[in-house]
Amino acid sequence: MPSSADAASVVSTPLAREARVVTPSARLCDSYRKLVAEFVDGGEKLIPFVLGFDHADFDAMLARLADCARGIGLPDGFVAHSTYWLVDDRERVVGVSNIRHALTPSLLREGGHIGYGIRPSARGRGLGSEILRQSLSRAHDLDIGDVLVTCGQANVASAKVIIGNGGVLESEAFVPDRDEIVQRYWIRRGAVARSKG
Ligand SMILES: CC(C)(COP(=O)(O)OP(=O)(O)OC[C@H]1O[C@@H](n2cnc3c(N)ncnc32)[C@H](O)[C@@H]1OP(=O)(O)O)[C@@H](O)C(=O)NCCC(=O)NCCS
Numbered sequence: 001m002p003s004s005a006d007a008a009s010v011v012s013t014p015l016a017r018e019a020r021v022v023t024p025s026a027r028l029c030d031s032y033r034k035l036v037a038e039f040v041d042g043g044e045k046l047i048p049f050v051l052g053f054d055h056a057d058f059d060a061m062l063a064r065l066a067d068c069a070r071g072i073g074l075p076d077g078f079v080a081h082s083t084y085w086l087v088d089d090r091e092r093v094v095g096v097s098n099i100r101h102a103l104t105p106s107l108l109r110e111g112g113h114i115g116y117g118i119r120p121s122a123r124g125r126g127l128g129s130e131i132l133r134q135s136l137s138r139a140h141d142l143d144i145g146d147v148l149v150t151c152g153q154a155n156v157a158s159a160k161v162i163i164g165n166g167g168v169l170e171s172e173a174f175v176p177d178r179d180e181i182v183q184r185y186w187i188r189r190g191a192v193a194r195s196k197g
Helices: 028-041 057-071 105-109 125-142 156-164
Strands: 021-022 082-086 094-102 114-118 149-151 170-173 182-185
Touching: 028 057, 028 082, 028 094, 028 156, 057 082, 082 125, 082 182, 094 125, 114 125, 125 156, 149 156, 156 182
Parallel strands: none
Antiparallel strands: 021 082, 082 094, 094 114, 149 182, 170 182
């Protein structure tokens, strides 16, 4: 059964600045599952990729995420990565971010340090900008200096999120695996996010 706070779409999302990123937790199980369901039902690509982790056994998924952050049990070529959930003032998971602790040659080309996604019903209210803003702070806590963020050239909303957080376009190139042009932005440590007033 959906919790009452989650039954409606996130129409009444409060100001983005009231949302905060937290470590994944069992108490947010129902809400997290609804977020994933919205991506799946909408036929959307699961971004960040950890949205694809099997959550049937929720505790096992939480343990897997914790292991990933410690660099345990990773597939070949993967670096340690930390996942955070953006939670609004009604305890709904409205976004997910994933921070790669280091760049591999592949991530340097596309993927970068941080991937993020906002629950479809909660978009267009500043939460994308907010999850990246707070994730940059977490990245700095992880001793990541300058942060690379990439996005598809056609992903106008994501490009605005990145630029609003101080991102400077370094390059763009066609990536055959994605069949699209991917933009690469660097956010220098200490860059100030554009104020939303
Ligand atoms: C990209 C994404 C995170 C943006 O989230 P969001 O909560 O809608 O973003 P915001 O509300 O903070 O909007 C950011 C900017 O994009 C603009 N925007 C939002 N939706 C837009 C759209 N469909 N087309 C054009 N601009 C759009 C907003 O007006 C805002 O512009 P501003 O900074 O000039 O005010 C969200 O669309 C998403 O989760 N997409 C799927 C996953 C994904 O693409 N992740 C990024 C991977 S690089």
